[in-house]
Amino acid sequence: MSDTRSSKTTQASRPQASTTPVTLRVQGMDCSGCERKVEAALTRLSHVEEVSASSVTGSVRLTALPGKALSHSQIKSTLKALGYQVIDESVDTAESKKMTSWWQSPKGRLVIVSGALLALAWGLKFAWPALGSWPFIAATVVGLVPVIHRAWQALKVGNPFTIEMLMSIAALGALAINAAAEAAVVVFLFAVGELLEGVAAAQARRSISALSRLTPSTARLLERGEVREIAAASLQPGQRVQVRPGDRLPCDGQIIAGHSSIDESPVNGESVPRERGEGETVFAGTVNLDGVLEVEVTRSAENNTIARVIKLVEEAQAAKAPVARFIDRFAFYYMPAVVGVALLVAIVPPLVSSMLWSESIYRALALLLIACPCALVISTPAAIAAGLSVGARNGLLMKGGAVLEQLGKLKRVALDKTGTLTAGKPTVTDVESFNGISAGEIVRLAAALEQGSSHPLAMAISDYFHNEGFYPEGTQQTGVTLPAVRGGRALAGQGVAGQVEGRELMLVSPRYLQRSNSSANDWDVRIEALEQQGKSLALLLENDQPIGLIALRDEPREDAQKGLQALARLGVQAVMLSGDNARTVAAIGEQLGIEAEGELMPEDKAQRVRQWQAQGLGPVGKVGDGINDAPALAAAEVGIAMGSGTDVALETADAALLKNRVGGIAEMIALSRATMRNVKTNVALALGFKALFLVSTVLGYTGMWVAVMADTGATVLVTLNALYLLRYRFNDIG
Template sequence: MESIEQQTQTYRVEGFSCANCAKTFENNVKELPSVTGAKVNFGASKITVSGDVSIEALEKAGAFEGLKLSADGMKKAKTTTEVKETLPWYKQYETELFGLVFLVLGVVSSVMSGQSHPMTALLVLISSLVLGYQLFKIGLKNLTRLTFDMRTLMTVAVLGGVLIGEWLEVGIVVMLFRVSELLESYSMDKARQSIASLVNMAPTQAQIRRSSGDEIVEVSEIQIGDVMVVKPGEKLAMDGVVIEGTSLINQAAITGESMPEEKSPGDDVYAGTLNTDALLFVEVTKRIEDTTLQKIIHLVEEAQGEKAPAERFIDAFAKVYTPIIMLISVLVMVLPPLMFNQEFSTWFYQGLAILIVGCPCALVVSTPISIVSAIGNAAKRGVLIKGGIHLETLGRINAIAFDKTGTLTKGEPFVTDIVTMNGVSETDVFRIVYSLEKDTTHPLAKALTIKAENHIDTTTSLPLKAITALPGRGIKGESEGITYTVESPKRLIGDLSPTTGEQIQALEHKGKTVVVVTKDTEILAYMAIADEVHENARETLRQLHNLGVKKTVMLTGDNHRAALDIGNRLGIDDVQSELLPEDKLTVIEDLTTTYTNVAMVGDGVNDAPAMAKASVGIAMGAKGTDTALETADMALMADDLTLLPFAVKLSRKSLRIIKANVTFSLLIKLVALLLVIPGWLTLWIAIVSDIGATLLVSLNSMRLMKVKP
């Protein structure tokens, strides 16, 4: 039987109005007797709970905010908020309108009868209780626990305003604070929309072909091996492989690329993509929870919940900042009357205003909205950034190293030349090559295998054994005591005739990679392999330099002359060639010493050590590649290098916006506090400055959703 500690469940949460409330909810859940751990993901509106606990108990822990929870499924159910948005605007804001009516009546009563009149007080009190019930409920509870956050400050300020009879200002302050909460909630909802659109991208049902006929089946009931019938104009519900039909598929949901790609039998297709023009039969290869789209959604939601360094700093700063504001407020209330014989009511009022202006709303919201906006925008365009820390680090990148094959080149090399020695036939050479390379996944091996398959009957391959990879060199195998190899010519230089050596060098000068086929010590043939560079690689490198990247480096196991030819064509700063995997790691270490923040772009598998060592590991063309999605800090879902400058641009803009938000939030607090000196700070000026700052930093953060490649 599973222990309580091992039971972990994730729930979607509806109703968060601010990051502080999310933290309060997390702490409340942790205090439940059967809970061993809890973590709120404010960006994705989720909570992950370890322990045996019911939804009812969790909702009770979130009752202070009126939170509603639902089990985290593959398809997000329509929330109360989304249902609410379908109603007329006056129905959506019934509570706020009701409170506003009483506040307006209070203003009228104040004009006619004075602020201290009982009717004015009653009307404002009703308005404040309607609009600020949750505020006071949490604030008073925090006071009893000596927990100081923005709601504690607001509650103390409002109670103080009531004590000195500033009824009208109390009502205005509560109304404006409610507006501030609505603005923050709206900003976060907008920032989350890109992920919400991904969640709802794939259909919840699919047409499955059965022996008894086609039937519509819920995706949760579809099994691996089932055959989907996908009509033109329909989206795929599951990942699979095409077994019949040819059609163009729009893969924007996965890669961000809007140009359709032709798919035919044997090709992989993904849930959430759109079949545009022909009937397809697709064999399902993954269950719904394992589809590429679901992995992307899960990773992005996790990324949005991972705090960036700036966010962690602000959280820590706010814990110190709020008590300091409380202390300053008390000193302002007490010192002038005691030491300078000033009017107590005047400075008590100024102290209350300091409590309000000290609310860290804008400061707390300045970073999470930026992070969620940027990561969501990137995901929508086919760039998966797996956390705020990686977003920030990418924004500080000074050098980028690229693996050559499949990154700067198309990764689809082909054999261009074959030269045999001593009368050996091409058929015999290709039989050896096929026998050695047929089960190898390296791009060069694939090129050799494809060429061999076109020249021989593959059933006549050699019965090789002890096939062994030669790292950075090639591959070898044995048959009947004879050793066969396909390897780089650099180890065989002494065994090559001067003419053969010159011919190999000539091929390498043309940017080709040469391999030599040997039988024991006898050289049978050499072959030249070429790979086309990505047509947009040179422009990508130019854009990266324009964005402030100081150094670009190409890393490859190819010979230096071939690598240098490609490097010159691309305009790359430095070419490091003839590298073993461990050599790439050393290059990254050296670059980090010089440039501090270094990115490594590779395939996410062969370059894993170098990518892990780099400040940011970036997987290229990761659609459907589970290993790349799991191991890299960031993934370009399509084979499109132009997404890299977009990601760097987005990251750098995110850093600028976060710094601007924090600076502005603190500056406006300082300016408002300085108004205390001449005694000009009022309660409504304090709350308007706080709301204005919150609104401006939110709008500034949401600009990140508009950044385009």
């Protein structure tokens, strides 16, 4: 898909004497700590100049030193020693299609086994107290072995201060002072966290494959007047394809023959299908609605619109480094300091005073127990879990603590128009009649012409007829049917025609009148005024003379105005970015009182987000519901998908509004800020307890049993504080 990836040799053991960066797919690299370990290990290789690892995309990008060759066998062996595996392209393709359940993964099995052993240990403790701590020791060892292995491998490549090393020392220290139950709990919680990171990373990677499914697998190739099916991936510029009504376009191209309405919503979010004719450009993944088209391919499969969207999503996700885990950051300074202090407490007093070695070792072990990060391990995840639970109960889905933390920092939010600020489908806004014909009659005749059509405008007119009750006088709504159409026919890209009750009628776009000999000069001003409001028009003609018109537009959601006002109260600026035509976007933006920009392709939306970030206007959030929003959702600090959106938008985004309420954006931000206040309180409580009892333990005022109580008390306290967050109420935020 990318140039770097396609340059990778299939013979993993063959060195590459090139300075071109090479991208390798790596299995099991699921967190920022993993990234740092991989980068530290590979940077030490003599032939490597630069390394960039991404846990989001599961890839490592390497550049060789000038004149050197990348040895894939050495890279693979180095990664394998760390517990990771390089995946070949062919294997990766198969793996991406396999939906492995979390309990089938190594991390999942470890969580299940260690959790079962922990539960069994507690059961045995109450049933057979004589067994002592052995069940907890067994549970600790089972969960700790892989952690110690990873810590040792990281130590061998010069990276001793890892979260694995911190956990190993904490657990072993707890075992040494007979706190096996606490050791087992900490190891189990750590395993659960590792599993959740792996699941989230795998889901993010699978979202990329969902994008590729937009393009059909086959295409109808035109050669020497004959049509044959070939693989869409094999299409090359200059070839011609036939696209039937209802088919997705297999390529980016130019229409050579034919005229049709094209549903471009998968690419640009346009709410109303656009009419396309000879000489106009069409995009891969869009849907041909009503006419047969002959299209000349202008871009190869690896460079078409969908492929470029996929590449943008990959690059944005790789560039957006996940927020480092608090414990991992803190451990860089905390662990060596605590271990150093414990060693001093164990060794120095007997050498400079009459203190017994047994007493100094006792104090050192108590110090290690106090230093055990139990309360810290629980404090942040407990608050985050409570915040996520509150959000989920209210239809606010956030994919992890990093997202919840970042939401509260947002300064600007970019919103898509179609399906986000608007309902996502056109509705009738105006009906005007000519020559004294009633508005109801115009709607009735238009609905009759369009009956049976699945075109969005046709369905909107039909819905308007039935919902507004435009029925002939003397009839009841129940059981009334529209009159039959005789000689009904589609006017490719223009509208429909036929006889209704003996009247020769046509329902067409204003463009039809411009192309025909009929004159609509009397209505030019009115048509222009309605189109300036961003409305799509359908003109009803009888014997080629206009007798009325129907205007339609994708109108704002009922809660859009209130949701935008809630954002303003939180100090967050809202901007509309849309692929819809500029007039429609400007009209909706004016109606909502929001800055708006239209006619943007997916890469344009992502570029706007990056520009704001570069100008210091961020952090930036992006809200959308379509595949066209995927690159911008990935580029933003926080991507938010509407719950009715596509699977790709939901997978690419960091959060989702399951109730499709614009006000949910403000609710997410307010909940984030409340959660982070809770997190800061918890961290202060946990560190405060530790600081107090670290000093008292070093001075000998408190012993092991007090250390256990202090650590357990801090854990209980921060947990209760986190549970208080479950009572959070949104009031009237959104």
